[in-house]
Amino acid sequence: MSSARDINAGVPIAHRRVSISTQNLSTSPTATFQSPPASFGTGLQPRRSVPKVLKPFNTQDIKILLLENVNQTGRDILTGQGYQVEALKTSLPEDQLIEKIRDVHVIGIRSKTKLSERVLSEAKNLIVIGCFCIGTNQVDLNYAARRGIAVFNSPFANSRSVAELVIAEIITLARQLGDRSLEMHRGTWNKVSAKCWEVRGKTLGIVGYGHIGSQLSVLAEALGMNVIYYDVVTLMALGTARQVPTLDNLLEEADFVTLHVPDLPETRNMISTAQLNRMKEGSYLINASRGTVVDIPALIVAMRSGNIAGAALDVYPNEPAGNGDYFTNNLNQWGEDLRSLSNLILTPHIGGSTEEAQSAIGVEVADALVRYINLGITLGSVNLPEVQLRSLTMDEPDHARIIYIHRNVPGVLRKVNEILGDHNVDKQLSDSRGDLAYLMADISNVRYEQIKDIADSLDGLSSCIMTRVLY
């Protein structure tokens, strides 16, 4: 049980005013966070009350560690709030990560930093994790939820960048452009047309028709390709694309197979020897999803046999913490075998690495972090119930916002309301997700000195996971 607050710090309660005309609660990647309007979610006409800017404690006490070169847009938003931000370009080895995470309230990562139970169990002050990317498989989401640590990501701000990369790879593989370019770099003129193809009229098989897969479908049809897709759920086809019932159906029909599924137990080695043998002779494989999805030694065998005419890999089972050596170190045993293959495009996990995507992700995730830190709003969280309460206003000076994250067991609300009962509970919202529940309550007529008693009493309940008080 932990309590993320420091109400004894004796910090004066400062209110910053924000202009109503700039208020915005959009989750658009390009919108910058402002406190929500006082009328948000009430269905009433907007009042001219100025929202009160809540804070957990002196915002200068909020310590944030950003790893893996989070975009400047995100850093600017967080430093603009007055938080203490340390930003590093790479991820950290586990021992250094544990050392640093002990001290911070917020951590921002991308795909390389593994926030396992072991690491998170050391993070005594942590209240929220920002994944500045789509994937959240690098975080133990269940353990984080059990500790009351919220996790946010950016679900689609880099989808277009990945889809464009895959389009480039389809043509590059069909025309063997990687090999021709490499030969020219080495001084060899090798003008060939054998086994070089147009993509027009060929069939693209998309495995996983989510944000990226469906975007890719539209782009591929514009190139004159036929699109089929396989997904575990039935999804509306875009354009003239067609869903096929099984993965085998897709593998048997497609000239190009491209993978866009998340890292799940069911997707690990989803493409291995049996699946590669099902693919058409002379077909191509592209993986820009997660490195665990393709059995790389099996791919090496299939490419050597000539059954697979080319492949593009952007992701690998083990990826390095930062830029530098890759195949020359011990991360992967098959590195040399892979490098020796023709018509194989190898890229260092850059599917989402464009200026547009990184800048949008920086804004979107930093905004979500600020909303959570300052207001307790969990909209968009991937592991906590989504709860949002409209802002307090400057007309309501003796208010505090109580956030109580607790085990989802009977009788909690009664006990919480007994504790809050001496004050007027102006509004209260609660929602649950599995074993966990998230309660927000705005109470009035509460003096600064009384807040500590309330927080201590809530912390003392057997259901308590975390208590936060914003005022």
Ligand SMILES: NC(=O)c1ccc[n+]([C@@H]2O[C@H](COP(=O)([O-])OP(=O)(O)OC[C@H]3O[C@@H](n4cnc5c(N)ncnc54)[C@H](O)[C@@H]3O)[C@@H](O)[C@H]2O)c1
């Ligand atoms: N290379 C990169 O830089 C990069 C960038 C962004 C995302 N990604 C990765 O791409 C993947 C897809 O991202 P997205 O945003 O399109 O995800 P998404 O959640 O929008 O779509 C994934 C789709 O896969 C389907 N799916 C899940 N399990 C499946 C299975 N066993 N078989 C078939 N379909 C299955 C889901 O139903 C869903 O429609 C993720 O792993 C993500 O982390 C990589």
Ligand SMILES: O=C(O)CC[C@@H](O)C(=O)O
């Ligand atoms: O930027 C990254 O490190 C991850 C990119 C991508 O795999 C994602 O999950 O969004």
